[in-house]
Amino acid sequence: xxxxxxxxxxxxxxxxxxxxxxxxxxxxxxxxxxxxxxxxxxxxxxxxxxxxxxxxxxxxxxxxxxxxxxxxxxxxxxxxxxxxxxxxxxxxxxxxxxxxxxxxxxxxxxxxxxxxxxxxxxxxxxxxxxxxxxxxxxxxxxxxxxxxxxxxxxxxxxxxxxxxxxxxxxxxxxxxxxxxxxxxxxxxxxxxxxxxxxxx
Numbered sequence: 001x002x003x004x005x006x007x008x009x010x011x012x013x014x015x016x017x018x019x020x021x022x023x024x025x026x027x028x029x030x031x032x033x034x035x036x037x038x039x040x041x042x043x044x045x046x047x048x049x050x051x052x053x054x055x056x057x058x059x060x061x062x063x064x065x066x067x068x069x070x071x072x073x074x075x076x077x078x079x080x081x082x083x084x085x086x087x088x089x090x091x092x093x094x095x096x097x098x099x100x101x102x103x104x105x106x107x108x109x110x111x112x113x114x115x116x117x118x119x120x121x122x123x124x125x126x127x128x129x130x131x132x133x134x135x136x137x138x139x140x141x142x143x144x145x146x147x148x149x150x151x152x153x154x155x156x157x158x159x160x161x162x163x164x165x166x167x168x169x170x171x172x173x174x175x176x177x178x179x180x181x182x183x184x185x186x187x188x189x190x191x192x193x194x195x196x197x198x199x200x
Contacts, residue, residue, distance in 0.1 A: 056187070057189075057190060058083070058187075058188070058189035058190065059189060059190065059192065060077070060078060060079065060083060060174060060188070060189040060190060060191045061078045061080070061115075061191075062075065062076060062077050062078060062191040062193065063075075063076040063078070063116065063121075063122040064076070064193070066163065067163070067194055067195060067196045068163065068195075068196050068197070068198050068199065069163050069164060069165055069166070069167050069195050069196065069197060069198065070162060070163055070164075070165055071162070071163050072160070072161070072162050072163075073160075073161065073162075073163050074158065074159075074160050075157075075158065075159045075160075075161065075193075076113065076122045076123075076124070076156050076157075076158055077093065077156050077157040077158075077159075077172065077174070077191050078113055078115060078122070078154060078155075078156040079154070079155050079156055079174065079188065080115070080154050081151060081152055081153065081154065083174075083188055083189055084151050084176060084188055085151060086151055086176075086178035086179075087148040087149060087150050087151055087178060087179055088145065088148060088149040088151075088176045088177070088178065089145070089148050089176075089177045089178060089179045090142070090143065090144055090145075090176065090177040090185070091110070091142075091143040091145075091149075091157070091174065091175070091176050091177075092140055092141070092142055092143070092174075092175040092176070092177075092185055093140060093141040093143075093157065093172055093173065093174055093175075094139065094140050094172065094173040094175065095138065095139055095140060095141065095170070095172055096139075096170050096171065096172075097137065097138075097139055098164075098166065098170075099138075099164050099170045099193075100164045100165060100166065101138075101161050101162060101163060101164040102138070102161065102162070103134050103138060103141065103159060103161055104134075104161070105132045105133060105134050105141075107159055107160040107161065108132050108134075108141060108143075108157065108158070108159040109124065109127050109128075109130070109132070109157070109158050109159075110127070110128040110130045110132070110143050110145060110149070110155065110156075110157055110158075111124035111125065111126060111127055111128060111155065111156055111157070111158050112124075112125045112126040112128060112153060112154070112155055113125060113154045113155055113156040114154075115154050124156070124158045128145055128149060128155065129145070129146040129147075130143050130144055130145040130146060131143075131144040131146075132144075141157070141159075143157065148179045163195050164195060166195065167195045167196055167197050168194075168195060169192055169193070169194055169195075170192070170193040170194075170195065171190050171191070171192055171193075172190060172191040172192075172193060173187065173189075173190045174187070174188040174189055174190065174191070175187055175188065176188050
């Protein structure tokens with residue numbers, strides 16, 4: 001192989017490596033127009049893209065009974081004791097505007113949760129009395145417990161809805177207001193909800 005041919009081949013390989021590295025840095029924005037459906041339902045995927053990619057991001061655990069678009073699904077948005085440092089006077093969940101699913105406050109509740117595993121499913125053990133409101137534009141769920149929820153035990157928000165039409169990742173953020181004189185809500189973490197295409 002002559003020197004010019006070798007240089008051209010080396011240049012092509014270098015360009016291909018640079019392209020691969022750039023695509024890897026993008027995350028899961030455009031891996032495929034039709035990604036494969038996840039076989040194990042309800043658990044966060046191994047590859048994920050964070051909409052709010054900051055050092056202060058904290059990942060929260062969730063479980064869904066069905067991740068396919070337009071399917072009815074039960075959502076369990078979990079808050080473990082390690083996820084909160086104070087009692088909760090008010091819990092707010094921000095929802096992306098493009099999460100085009102209708103959330104009925106009658107199908108949402110705050111619960112003491114039993115976290116599932118290999119042998120048992122995550123479930124709501126006991127309903128915590130609370131007033132639940134949905135923002136008019138559907139961008140937030142506001143939860144007002146009748147009494148402050150202590151920072152012990154696993155709690156969570158349960159909701160029963162039809163999944164949105166658009167597949168992809170949706171970041172739900174949890175903000176909590178602690179009892180006290182200053183009504184400031186602190187960031188607890190985020191649930192990265194994955195919606196998958198139908199399995200054929």
